Amino acid sequence: MENTDFKQIDSIIDAQKAFFATGQTRRIDYRKAQLKLLLEALTAYEKRISDALWADLHKSYQESYLTEISLVRGEIDSHIRHLKSWARRERRSTPITIFPSASYIVKEPLGTALIVSPWNYPVQLLLNPLVGAISAGCTAVLKPSPYVPEVSRVIGEMIAEYFKPDYIAVVQGNREVNAHLFAQKFDIIFFTGSPALAKKVMKAASENLVPLVLELGGKSPCIIAPQADMKLAARRIAWGKTLNSGQTCIAPDYIIIHKDSLENFRQEFAKAVEQLHGADIHDSGHYVRMVNDSAFKRVSSYIGEGSVLYGGRTIPEERFIEPTLLTDIPEGSRVLEEEVFGPVFPVIVVEGEDFDSQAAAYVLQRPKPLAFYYFGRESRGWELISRTSSGGACINDTVMHIVNDKLPFGGVGNSGMGRYHNRESFEAFTHRRAVVSTPTWIDMPFRYMPYRFFGLAKKMMK
Numbered sequence: 001m002e003n004t005d006f007k008q009i010d011s012i013i014d015a016q017k018a019f020f021a022t023g024q025t026r027r028i029d030y031r032k033a034q035l036k037l038l039l040e041a042l043t044a045y046e047k048r049i050s051d052a053l054w055a056d057l058h059k060s061y062q063e064s065y066l067t068e069i070s071l072v073r074g075e076i077d078s079h080i081r082h083l084k085s086w087a088r089r090e091r092r093s094t095p096i097t098i099f100p101s102a103s104y105i106v107k108e109p110l111g112t113a114l115i116v117s118p119w120n121y122p123v124q125l126l127l128n129p130l131v132g133a134i135s136a137g138c139t140a141v142l143k144p145s146p147y148v149p150e151v152s153r154v155i156g157e158m159i160a161e162y163f164k165p166d167y168i169a170v171v172q173g174n175r176e177v178n179a180h181l182f183a184q185k186f187d188i189i190f191f192t193g194s195p196a197l198a199k200k201v202m203k204a205a206s207e208n209l210v211p212l213v214l215e216l217g218g219k220s221p222c223i224i225a226p227q228a229d230m231k232l233a234a235r236r237i238a239w240g241k242t243l244n245s246g247q248t249c250i251a252p253d254y255i256i257i258h259k260d261s262l263e264n265f266r267q268e269f270a271k272a273v274e275q276l277h278g279a280d281i282h283d284s285g286h287y288v289r290m291v292n293d294s295a296f297k298r299v300s301s302y303i304g305e306g307s308v309l310y311g312g313r314t315i316p317e318e319r320f321i322e323p324t325l326l327t328d329i330p331e332g333s334r335v336l337e338e339e340v341f342g343p344v345f346p347v348i349v350v351e352g353e354d355f356d357s358q359a360a361a362y363v364l365q366r367p368k369p370l371a372f373y374y375f376g377r378e379s380r381g382w383e384l385i386s387r388t389s390s391g392g393a394c395i396n397d398t399v400m401h402i403v404n405d406k407l408p409f410g411g412v413g414n415s416g417m418g419r420y421h422n423r424e425s426f427e428a429f430t431h432r433r434a435v436v437s438t439p440t441w442i443d444m445p446f447r448y449m450p451y452r453f454f455g456l457a458k459k460m461m462k
Contacts, residue, residue: 001146001149001152001153001172001173001174002172002173003172003173003174003176003177004171004172004173004177006177006180008171009141009171009177009180009181009184010184012141012165012166012169012171013112013141013184013186015165015166016112016139016140016141016165016166016167016169017111017112017139018166019139019166019167020109020111020112020138020139025109025137025138025139025167026108026109026137027137028083028084028087031083031134031135031136031137032080032083034134034163034167035076035079035080035083035131035134035135036076036080037162037163038076038127038130038131038134038162039073039076039077039080040162041158041159041161041162042069042072042073042076042127042158044158045154045157045158046065046069048154048158049064049068049069049123049151049154049155049158050064050065050069051150052148052150052151052153052154053068053122053123053148053150053151055150056119056122056147056148056149056150056151056291057119057148057244057247057288057289057291058287058288058289059244059288060285060286062286063243063244063286063288064123067121067124067243067244068121068122068123068124069123069124071124071128071403071405072123072124072127072128072131074405075128075131075405075421075422075425076131078405078422079131079132079134079135079422079425079426082422082423083135083426086107086135086423086426086427087107087137087426088107089104089105089106089107090104090105090107091103091104092104092105094436096460097446097457097460097461098436098438099444100438100439100441100442100444101436101437101438101439102436102437102438103434103435103436103437104434104435104436104437105432105433105434105435106432106433106435107136107430107431107432107433108137108430108431108433109136109137109138109429109430109431110136110138110187110188110211110429110430110431111138111139111186111187111188112138112139112140112141112186112187113129113133113138113139113140113141113186113187113188113189113190113429114140114141114143114181114182114184114186114188114189114190115129115130115133115140115141115142115143115190116143116178116181116189116190116191116192116193116201117129117142117143117144117145117192118145118192118193118249119145119147119148119151119291120244120247120248120249120291120341121244121248122144122145122148122151122152122155123151123155125192125215126142126144126155127155128420128421128425129190129192129213129420129425129428130142130168131425132420132424132425132426132428132429133190133429134168135425135426135429136426136427136428136429136430137429137430138187138188138429139166139167139168140167140168140169141169141170141171141181141186142155142159142168142169142170142171143170143171143172143173143177143178143181144156144170144172146172146173146174147291147292148291152170152172155170156170156172179200179204182200182201182204182205183204183207183208184208185208185210186208186210187210187211188210188211188212188213188428188429189201189205189210189211189212189213190212190213190215190420190428190429191212191213191214191215192214192215192216192249193215193216194216194217194339195216195217195218195367195414195415198214198216198416201214202214212417212418213410213416213417213418213419213420213428214411214416214417214418215249215409215410215411215416215418215420216249216370216411216414216415216416217249217250217339217341217370217411217415218253218339218367218368218369218370218411218414218415219253219254219338219339219340219366219367219369220250220251220252220253220369220370220371220372220373220390221252221253221254221255221256221359221362221363221369221372221373222237222240222252222253222254222255222256222373222375222398223255223256223257223356223359223363223373223374223375223376223384224237224255224256224257224258224261224265224375224376225258225355225356225359225374225375225376225377225380226258226260226261226355226376227376227377227380228261228375228376228396229375229396230261230264230265230268231268231271231272232375232396233265233268233375233396234265234268234269234271234272235268235272235275235276236375236396236397236398237252237255237269237272237373237375237398238269238272238273238276238323239272239276239398239399240252240373240398240399241323241343241345241398242273242276242277242281242287242323242343243399244288245287245288245289245290245321245342245343246299246323246340246341246342246343246344247288247290247291247295247341247342248399249370250370250371250391250392250398250399250401250402251340251341251398251399252345252371252373252398253339253340253346253369254336254340254345254346254347254348255325255345255346255347255348256348256350256358256359256362256363257347257348257349257350258349258350258351258355259349259350259351262309262327262347262349266309266310266325269310269323269325270310273323281322281323282313282315282320282322289318289319289320290319290320290321290342291319292319293316293319295319295341295342296314296316296319296321298342299321299340299341299342299343299344300314300316300321300344301334302326302334302335302340302342302344302346303324303326303344305326305329305330305333305334305335306326306327306328306329306330306333306335306346307326307327307328308324308325308326309325309326309327309347310323310324310325311323311324311325311343312324321342321343321344322343323343323345324343324344324345325345325347326344326345326346326347327347327349329346329347329348333346348362356376356380356383356384359384360384360387360388363388364387364388367413367414367415368389368390368391368411368412368413368414368415369390369391369414369415370390370391370392370411370415370416371390371391371392371393371394371398371399371401372384372385372388372390372392372393372394373393373394373397373398374393374394374395374396375395375396376396378395378396381395381396382395389412389413390412390415391409391410391411391412391415391416392407392409392410402421405421405422406422407421408420408421408424409421409424410424446460
């Protein structure tokens with residue numbers, strides 16, 4: 001993917017700031033029209049987007065629609081329905097001490113936004129934030145990932161066909177382009193990617209005091225209690241781990257399980273993988289490949305760090321890695337420290353009593369993850385959720401909390417800051433402006449020097 005020229009990028013940003021200054025994007029009817037236009041574009045480009053996802057990631061049409069296109073369509077529909085009420089001025093109560101003033105919260109767009117997306121879900125992780133930017137009344141510069149060149153090319157063509165670059169534009173390129181973008185004076189940066197790269201984004205943005213939304217990742221634990229329905233747990237975990245071949249920011253990253261449950265889980269996991277993908281997952285039309293050779297080498301190298309309990313097959317020329325369960329992993333191994341972001345599954349085996357406390361202690365010793373999964377009795381799941389912290393969580397399931405757009409999605413600590421989806425997306429690109437309106441028909445004397453009515457004013461403040 002050829003880098004967009006820096007001068008062209010600067011020209012786009014200047015044009016977007018000038019267009020935003022006209023006030024046109026602040027109009028609710030304009031925002032709704034642009035959301036409908038985005039929906040029209042997504043419909044027209046659906047096949048081209050799906051073909052590009054297959055070319056870059058070996059992602060089937062069904063998975064492309066369910067995990068990418070449908071989520072963006074749902075987000076657009078929700079914003080069209082609710083935008084007017086979300087954008088409405090809010091009246092707030094006013095203390096007697098500033099009578100007869102009235103108090104309000106006014107929602108105003110932040111301005112020109114930069115949205116940078118990763119390669120693993122290159123459609124929905126780019127366009128869902130864009131829906132929030134349009135809904136809030138911002139202009140937007142979009143930067144897709146160079147690691148999925150076909151998807152990035154198609155998205156660029158779609159945006160160029162349906163939107164003027166002084167409103168929404170796509171720029172392409174590598175990390176040099178990213179570095180140039182992060183150094184610009186945007187009004188907000190919405191970044192989805194790794195914690196390591198997010199630190200560079202924060203450092204660059206701090207020079208211009210640009211606010212950030214950071215959607216990151218981390219090692220999301222999957223705790224399987226002895227009381228869990230092992231067959232159901234294995235099926236839902238196998239689905240969550242093989243979805244996009246584990247290249248999902250909220251994929252279950254590692255398993256914590258009791259020693260007495262390990263063999264039962266292994267058997268059920270093997271059955272579940274076969275039920276989902278057929279006798280040989282290599283031949284499945286729904287099993288994604290690693291995005292590039294570098295990702296393949298990194299993820300496949302983890303397999304040598306432990307004993308293979310299940311799977312372990314790789315085909316380098318196809319970037320294929322079979323779902324793999326690993327045990328007997330030495331403390332300090334990379335697979336226990338780094339986010340796997342692939343179908344290799346380190347398994348932490350716990351012995352003895354008080355399984356939940358041991359599992360919670362292990363999780364608490366590590367950075368806060370983007371997701372937390374517990375399989376077992378619901379009451380115990382709630383107890384562990386209360387004892388730990390994560391961006392989101394599921395009890396007796398994986399990944400599904402992202403499907404409900406009524407729930408905020410975002411990280412905490414090392415896994416990110418800020419949130420989006422549905423109204424949260426609108427709020428992410430919106431400034432909540434405090435306004436006090438004071439009439440002129442009366443002018444209360446309490447606030448004026450030399451404070452002759454201070455005693456009365458003090459009583460009113462109690």
